[in-house]
Amino acid sequence: MVTFGSYPPAVEAGLLIGAVLVEALVLYVGYGALEGMVGQQLLDRIKRT
Secondary structure (H helix, E strand, O other), X not given: OOXXXXXXXXXXXXXXXXXXXXHHHHHHHHHHHHXXXXXXXXXXXXXXX
């Protein structure tokens, strides 16, 4: 992880919160796309078993 030792604690906290929000957004979009591509096929396969 990159350290920002020269920034005040409030700025470091803001950067950390921003990084967590960006990661959450990427995961949300990524899992949404994955679910859109294979979700229905997976449900159909589960229903057949």
